[in-house]
Amino acid sequence: xxxxxxxxxxxxxxxxxxxxxxxxxxxxxxxxxxxxxxxxxxxxxxxxxxxxxxxxxxxxxxxxxxxxxxxxxxxxxxxxxxxxxxxxxxxxxxxxxxxxxxxxxxxxxxxx
Amino acid sequence: xxxxxxxxxxxxxxxxxxxxxxxxxxxxxxxxxxxxxxxxxxxxxxxxxxxxxxxxxxxxxxxxxxxxxxxxxxxxxxxxxxxxxxxxxxxxxxxxxxxxxxxxxxxxx
Numbered sequence: 692x693x694x695x696x697x698x699x700x701x702x703x704x705x706x707x708x709x710x711x712x713x714x715x716x717x718x719x720x721x722x723x724x725x726x727x728x729x730x731x732x733x734x735x736x737x738x739x740x741x742x743x744x745x746x747x748x749x750x751x752x753x754x755x756x757x758x759x760x761x762x763x764x765x766x767x768x769x770x771x772x773x774x775x776x777x778x779x780x781x782x783x784x785x786x787x788x789x790x791x792x793x794x795x796x797x798x799x800x801x802x803x
Numbered sequence: 804x805x806x807x808x809x810x811x812x813x814x815x816x817x818x819x820x821x822x823x824x825x826x827x828x829x830x831x832x833x834x835x836x837x838x839x840x841x842x843x844x845x846x847x848x849x850x851x852x853x854x855x856x857x858x859x860x861x862x863x864x865x866x867x868x869x870x871x872x873x874x875x876x877x878x879x880x881x882x883x884x885x886x887x888x889x890x891x892x893x894x895x896x897x898x899x900x901x902x903x904x905x906x907x908x909x910x911x912x
Binding site for chain 1: 839849900901903
């Protein structure tokens with residue numbers, strides 16, 4: 692158990708819908724990262740937040756957005772969902788922006 | 804970020820050492836070598852990392868060549884629970900992790 696929690700564990704929804712994935716970092720960690728893992732793409736970095744501020748952006752679609760709240764938990768919002776958005780979404784956290792990342796158990800999103 | 808090359812798969816006998824190679828010939832001076840593993844769709848698990856020197860922890864040893872162009876992860880006594888995809892990642896400590904395809908390691912009884 693890495694100490695990073697993610698909810699929900701599974702999510703099934705329909706195309707066109709919007710969902711929110713939640714991540715609570717390890718106690719004391721200020722940085723949160725989001726990754727997407729689909730069958731044909733591997734693990735792709737989406738976005739990083741450090742102490743509430745966006746720090747780095749990867750291959751995140753415009754339909755996706757994220758934020759980190761004052762209590763340091765983070766949410767990833769996915770809208771206008773498409774079949775291709777079906778994937779595992781992982782959150783990771785680290786103490787600072789330059790330290791090791793520890794991953795949560797992931798949220799499996801299925802878009803029907 | 805420097806790219807890495809890993810064999811797509813390898814088998815290992817239970818109880819024996821597993822040696823996982825990784826080539827990273829374009830690594831820069833400030834880039835670390837990280838190893839993570841992922842057991843069947845679980846979140847990636849940190850194993851070990853290093854910059855220049857060899858490193859050892861309770862899970863594994865990391866051997867980095869003197870020119871830093873390649874490294875080897877050693878699992879000293881592989882168990883069935885070590886069956887996983889192992890990722891070798893090279894990057895700066897303050898930046899995103901770029902996961903490749905990794906090496907699928909199957910430990911056989």
